Amino acid sequence: MDEKACPIFFKRYFPFWDRLTGAQQGRLCAATRPARYRKGENVHGMGGCTGVLVVETGCLRGYLLSEEGREITLFRAFPGEVCILSAPCALKSFSLDVMIDAEEETSLLVVDGPAFAAVAGENLYAENFALAAAAGRLSDAVWVMQQILFMRFDRRLASFLLEEAEKGGPVIRLTHDQIARYMGSAREVVSRMLRYFAAEGAVRAGRGSVEIADADKLRKAAGLG
Numbered sequence: 596m597d598e599k600a601c602p603i604f605f606k607r608y609f610p611f612w613d614r615l616t617g618a619q620q621g622r623l624c625a626a627t628r629p630a631r632y633r634k635g636e637n638v639h640g641m642g643g644c645t646g647v648l649v650v651e652t653g654c655l656r657g658y659l660l661s662e663e664g665r666e667i668t669l670f671r672a673f674p675g676e677v678c679i680l681s682a683p684c685a686l687k688s689f690s691l692d693v694m695i696d697a698e699e700e701t702s703l704l705v706v707d708g709p710a711f712a713a714v715a716g717e718n719l720y721a722e723n724f725a726l727a728a729a730a731g732r733l734s735d736a737v738w739v740m741q742q743i744l745f746m747r748f749d750r751r752l753a754s755f756l757l758e759e760a761e762k763g764g765p766v767i768r769l770t771h772d773q774i775a776r777y778m779g780s781a782r783e784v785v786s787r788m789l790r791y792f793a794a795e796g797a798v799r800a801g802r803g804s805v806e807i808a809d810a811d812k813l814r815k816a817a818g819l820g
Contacts, residue, residue, distance in 0.1 A: 596627040596704075604704065608649050608677055611720035619714045619721075626710030632697035639695035644684035644708035647725075650674050653701025657693045657732070658776075667743070667779030669693060669736040679728040685712040686729050687722070691736060743779055751778060752788050753817035756798065756805060765807040774805075792816065 596604065601624035605612040612620070626646075632638055638655060639645040648655065655672040657680060669691075672678045679685070680693050685708060715721040742751050755778060759767045771789065775782045789805060792798045797812035798805050807813060 596624050598624065601627065604649075608675075609721075609724060611718065611724050614720040615714065615718055619718060622710055623706060623714060626707035628705055628707075630703045630705050632701045632703070634697060634699045634701075636697050637694065638697055638701075638703070639681040639693070641692045641694055644712070645681040645695075645705070646708040647682045647685070647706040647711050648672070648678040648695070649704040649706075650676050650678070651702040651704060654698040655695050655701060655703075656698040656777075657695045659779075660694050665779060666694075666776040667739065668777040669739050670732055671698065677728055678732070679725050680732050682706075682708040682711055682725075684708050685715045685725050687726075691729070691733055748780065748784065749788055749791070749816055750818050752785065753792070753797075753813050754819075756807065757810070757813055757817060757819075760807045760810070765810075767805045767807070768803060769805065770803050 602612070602620070604627070605620070605623065615623070632653075638648065641660070650672050652674055654674075655678060656668055657670045657672070657678070658666045658668045660666055678695065680691055681695055683692070711721075711725075715725050742754075746754075752774075755774070756767060759769070769777075771786045772782045775785045778785070789798060789800050792813070793800050793808075795812060795816075797807070797809050797816060799808045800806075
């Protein structure tokens with residue numbers, strides 16, 4: 596990374612920057628590179644140490660992948676967010692082995708995993724940042740698992756649709772298969788429940804999209820009304 600741009604970048608996203616030595620700052624600058632990924636492209640695979648990811652544009656999706664190929668989305672990382680779970684080598688006594696894909700065309704700045712791990716091993720402030728960032732993502736994952744284990748699917752789906760509508764408007768441009776993958780369910784289950792919501796007048800299902808027709812009805816289905 597450019598020497599002039601490096602301090603600006605790290606101060607923006609990494610609050611421990613001023614606590615590093617000059618040598619440690621130089622190592623992180625030299626270990627940081629830009630990267631671009633196409634929609635659906637894998638960014639980080641289980642068992643690797645890709646690096647610390649900073650999202651500039653686009654969106655990342657972290658998920659678990661079962662042996663049968665079923666996916667459960669645990670979190671999303673949006674522009675301005677830091678993803679640390681892609682650098683498990685920097686996390687002492689802490690690991691959550693996840694897959695990370697680009698949910699859309701995405702631009703990242705990637706801090707090399709082993710380089711970040713070396714600095715975190717020397718600097719308490721960098722290590723604390725890494726653990727706190729990982730704990731935040733773990734909290735997201737626990738919340739998802741609680742929903743899967745303890746919430747009825749109709750409520751989960753209604754909540755999911757409302758959350759998506761808050762981010763991008765009433766027309767949610769996701770296929771039934773994509774929704775199923777995000778929720779760790781089967782396409783048939785999603786389609787059946789969407790048909791029910793449509794019959795109740797809560798949504799209108801189109802080709803590759805779902806439109807919120809009556810948000811109040813959907814909130815009631817989610818147990819919020």
